[in-house]
Amino acid sequence: MSSSLTLLSWLGLSLSALAPASERVAPASLVGAIRGARERVFPTLVHLRPVFQRSFAGRTIEAQATGSGVIVTPDGLVVTNFHVAGTATRLICTLSDRRRAHADLVGADAATDLAVVRLRLGDLGVDALPHATFGDASTLVEGEFVMAMGSPLGLTRSLSLGVVSCRERFLPPMTVGGHLATGLFNTWIQTDAAINPGNSGGPLVDLAGRIVGINTRGYRGADNLGFSIPADVVEEVLAELVEHGHVARSRIGVSIQPLHELVGVFTEGAPDGVLVASVEPGSPAAAAGVGAGDVLTRFGGEPLAAVFDEDVPGVRRRLASAAAGVEVEVEVRRQGRTRTVRITPEPWRDADEVDHELETLGLTVRRMSDAELRERYLEERGGVLVTGVRAGSRAAAARPLLRPGDVVVETAGQGIAEPTDLERAIGEAGARAVLVRIVRGEAELLIAVPAPERTDTPRDPARAAEEGR
Amino acid sequence: MNPRRPFLVIALALSSAAPTAAYDFEKDAAALRAIHARVARSIVSVDTVVRERSLQGIPVDTPQRATGIVHDGRGGIVAPTSLVAGAIGGRPRVVSVEIHDADGARYDARFVGRDDAVGFAFFRVDDERFAGEPLEFSEEDSLEVGDFFASVRLSGPNFGHVPYLDAFMVSASVAEPKRCYVTSFAVSDYLGAPAVALDGRVVGVVGSFLLRDVPPAPKALFASPFGFADDGHEIVVIPFEHLRDVLADPPESSDATADETPPARPPWLGVETQELLPELVDVLGLADGTTGVLLTRILPGSPAERAGLRTSDAVVALDDRPLDAPPKQQNRRFRDRVAERKAGERLRVRVLRDGAELAVEVELGEQPLGAGEVDALESEPFGLVARDLVHADRAELRLPEEVRGARLTQVRATGLGGLAGLRAGDIVERVDGAPIEDAAALIATLERAEVDRVDELVAFVRRGRSTQFVHVLPDW
Numbered sequence: 008m009s010s011s012l013t014l015l016s017w018l019g020l021s022l023s024a025l026a027p028a029s030e031r032v033a034p035a036s037l038v039g040a041i042r043g044a045r046e047r048v049f050p051t052l053v054h055l056r057p058v059f060q061r062s063f064a065g066r067t068i069e070a071q072a073t074g075s076g077v078i079v080t081p082d083g084l085v086v087t088n089f090h091v092a093g094t095a096t097r098l099i100c101t102l103s104d105r106r107r108a109h110a111d112l113v114g115a116d117a118a119t120d121l122a123v124v125r126l127r128l129g130d131l132g133v134d135a136l137p138h139a140t141f142g143d144a145s146t147l148v149e150g151e152f153v154m155a156m157g158s159p160l161g162l163t164r165s166l167s168l169g170v171v172s173c174r175e176r177f178l179p180p181m182t183v184g185g186h187l188a189t190g191l192f193n194t195w196i197q198t199d200a201a202i203n204p205g206n207s208g209g210p211l212v213d214l215a216g217r218i219v220g221i222n223t224r225g226y227r228g229a230d231n232l233g234f235s236i237p238a239d240v241v242e243e244v245l246a247e248l249v250e251h252g253h254v255a256r257s258r259i260g261v262s263i264q265p266l267h268e269l270v271g272v273f274t275e276g277a278p279d280g281v282l283v284a285s286v287e288p289g290s291p292a293a294a295a296g297v298g299a300g301d302v303l304t305r306f307g308g309e310p311l312a313a314v315f316d317e318d319v320p321g322v323r324r325r326l327a328s329a330a331a332g333v334e335v336e337v338e339v340r341r342q343g344r345t346r347t348v349r350i351t352p353e354p355w356r357d358a359d360e361v362d363h364e365l366e367t368l369g370l371t372v373r374r375m376s377d378a379e380l381r382e383r384y385l386e387e388r389g390g391v392l393v394t395g396v397r398a399g400s401r402a403a404a405a406r407p408l409l410r411p412g413d414v415v416v417e418t419a420g421q422g423i424a425e426p427t428d429l430e431r432a433i434g435e436a437g438a439r440a441v442l443v444r445i446v447r448g449e450a451e452l453l454i455a456v457p458a459p460e461r462t463d464t465p466r467d468p469a470r471a472a473e474e475g476r
Numbered sequence: 477m478n479p480r481r482p483f484l485v486i487a488l489a490l491s492s493a494a495p496t497a498a499y500d501f502e503k504d505a506a507a508l509r510a511i512h513a514r515v516a517r518s519i520v521s522v523d524t525v526v527r528e529r530s531l532q533g534i535p536v537d538t539p540q541r542a543t544g545i546v547h548d549g550r551g552g553i554v555a556p557t558s559l560v561a562g563a564i565g566g567r568p569r570v571v572s573v574e575i576h577d578a579d580g581a582r583y584d585a586r587f588v589g590r591d592d593a594v595g596f597a598f599f600r601v602d603d604e605r606f607a608g609e610p611l612e613f614s615e616e617d618s619l620e621v622g623d624f625f626a627s628v629r630l631s632g633p634n635f636g637h638v639p640y641l642d643a644f645m646v647s648a649s650v651a652e653p654k655r656c657y658v659t660s661f662a663v664s665d666y667l668g669a670p671a672v673a674l675d676g677r678v679v680g681v682v683g684s685f686l687l688r689d690v691p692p693a694p695k696a697l698f699a700s701p702f703g704f705a706d707d708g709h710e711i712v713v714i715p716f717e718h719l720r721d722v723l724a725d726p727p728e729s730s731d732a733t734a735d736e737t738p739p740a741r742p743p744w745l746g747v748e749t750q751e752l753l754p755e756l757v758d759v760l761g762l763a764d765g766t767t768g769v770l771l772t773r774i775l776p777g778s779p780a781e782r783a784g785l786r787t788s789d790a791v792v793a794l795d796d797r798p799l800d801a802p803p804k805q806q807n808r809r810f811r812d813r814v815a816e817r818k819a820g821e822r823l824r825v826r827v828l829r830d831g832a833e834l835a836v837e838v839e840l841g842e843q844p845l846g847a848g849e850v851d852a853l854e855s856e857p858f859g860l861v862a863r864d865l866v867h868a869d870r871a872e873l874r875l876p877e878e879v880r881g882a883r884l885t886q887v888r889a890t891g892l893g894g895l896a897g898l899r900a901g902d903i904v905e906r907v908d909g910a911p912i913e914d915a916a917a918l919i920a921t922l923e924r925a926e927v928d929r930v931d932e933l934v935a936f937v938r939r940g941r942s943t944q945f946v947h948v949l950p951d952w
Contacts, residue, residue, distance in 0.1 A: 262942050262944070264944055264945060267947065268932070268947050268949070269934060269945060269947055272932075272934050272947075282945065284942065284943060284944040284945060285942035285943040285944060287941075287942075299936065299943050299945075300936070300945070381941055382940070382941065384874055384941075406753050406755040406756070407750060407751070407753065440755075440758065440759045441759070442756075442759045442760065444788070449748075449773055449871070449872065450748050450750075450772035450773045451772050451773060451787045451788070452750050452770075452772050453750070453756055453760070453770055453788055454756075455753070455755035455756045455758065455759040455760075457755070
């Protein structure tokens, strides 16, 4: 009791110190507003403990995570982070009234680090659940009060209060799950409301009790630096995930750069358009004659603009939202002259979220993203990335040694573009030794994978122990 | 200067002292004075600056000094090759040569050639005022152990290039591997100076000779000039016998600006390989016991590519000699075999491809220049060092032939370039829309920008597989 009083009095002080002319919430109503928001959102909080698979040392293992989520529809759709539930194979959720229910993964999107799961209402014996609604993140102002709700470190039904520290923070692209590019398509709401591991996937709530963001990231080693995905991005992705289970994106093969101080160099006066920094050879944009230094001013009829870094994720989202295979009109300005070109975007290729284990071989592999393939100059050829080699397996007996990071491009004479290709080729080779062609760095090596041993080898004891648990 | 001087005086006194007759100091002193006076007109002090490139391509300048001997009437000077050697093991280039005579007069000179068999370099002064007198060597060049010989060098600039005289005793007469005289006196200051017997014969030159076999050391980053590292070289008196031929016909490059004649480039096939392990022989269906290498990479534009060699070809013989090295030595054997040949020669490569054996003739090329072998140029205000693109860059980044630019080898974080976001490894392709052909063009552009005090520059750079624009804001 005394501690909450301390907190409140501290709040009153800071409010009067901040108090702008257009004060949104008077100190007298703050406590009430917090209580109101709590009452609206707390019943919609979900604590998730998903079981997921990941690969380790050439085999698939199971692991458990803990995170937060928020119910957004009466029929039990829960929004959370990809890194909480995106690869879940089993989902057990605890609601705020401590009832437990199973849930099923509806869809996930690593690129925005979002996932949607559906609670099994049958487990709860209800037809509908309380749900939270989305607010407008674009009208947030720095200094405005927000609350982070969720289960920090598994401590369920926690609420922390802070302010919006920055409404539109640009963070460079990061990875989630070790290798999946994320953060490409959104800026972040930065808040000093305490966000700890376990808060992930929980809502950032304004004083009106609306979801303005999904709490996703903190900064290791920093205090009071939390980052939430803005509600508008969440709503867009949610709709896609519910409808398709994934977010279909496309690419035209350009990288863009904000105009910044280059406005005067690449445009005449008006800071409109986005600067093309790079065009991938052979890409749809290259085919349409777009080059580095061009300024894209319209895409599918809508104007584009990126002056600062913060503008870039939105433009990327806009470009990626075009349907693959459908021609789109793009207005391009080059040296003051504007022309319209037609570009047919190609599908955006994501990496596999989870590695495939080729158990008979003793190998874990995965599909690579466009960016990963390009990094290795394999965009034309494709290939499958080796992520792990199980000790004592056939793959471990390969000579020269097969290593994580190698890209399998051919097996037993067959081109390998997908993990399933590899699986099939190995299967067809049967009891014979197999020649595998890999790309390692700039070299292309041949590797002999020995024939499977005739006798049934006893199962790896470590593995048996793991499965027995 | 010479720590042994007091001892020398005693030694001189003892050498011909007889208990009954007074030693004739005046006689030897007169001989030494005569040598001093005569030789001083025939020696010069040679100062060079030798430029090498570090592994990062940064130019490193090393000053060198030694004594030179005037050997003809046209300004020809012979001096130790240490004057044209670098200090860090890069490919040295002589960027300046100046000489001083005993009057302290300074002349520009040029490096015209070297003879590594005797360890001497040749320089020439093209200045009519230069009045150095050729030194006459004596055909009778023998000395006996215990004999003294005199030598004259010029002091450094602090003393105004005055001639220094000293005398040394022959400690040993060496016959193998080459005849020469060793003195245990400290003679290294006299490197390049003539050795003159007290009877006036000019018997040879103080030089550096390889006298001992030492096991080959791993290639050191800091290769030493003569004598200081244990590379088997000793500073000795090299008798005229070994110099006669080379002085009669000194190496002289026709190119007036030429420094060191570049050594022939190593041969280049342009492939990378992996061992043809027994496991692979088996799964490839090759005959048991086949040895050799598999080609893992054919470098773009290489002789191997032109000859049609392909990735995964199994190379089993070169010039009809099988590659029959033991396991783990096949790659090396292959490399050594190629290295035995010369650029321009034809190499017959026998390969197994798709079950068939075929012979491919490859005309070996010259090893392309490496990153450390091309000039690196620096822009101080922009805080960057750039070099020309080399073949390895094109191979690494798979750059098409038409891509031109300058590769940044160093970017100082606090320089104008670093502050703008340029990074080491970037290739600057354009500045303000104008194509950058090479490092010199980039540096010239940046220097012009400094002269013109431009307020902004837009560099178009390639970084890895993508490109971007970098906005540089100078604050002159």
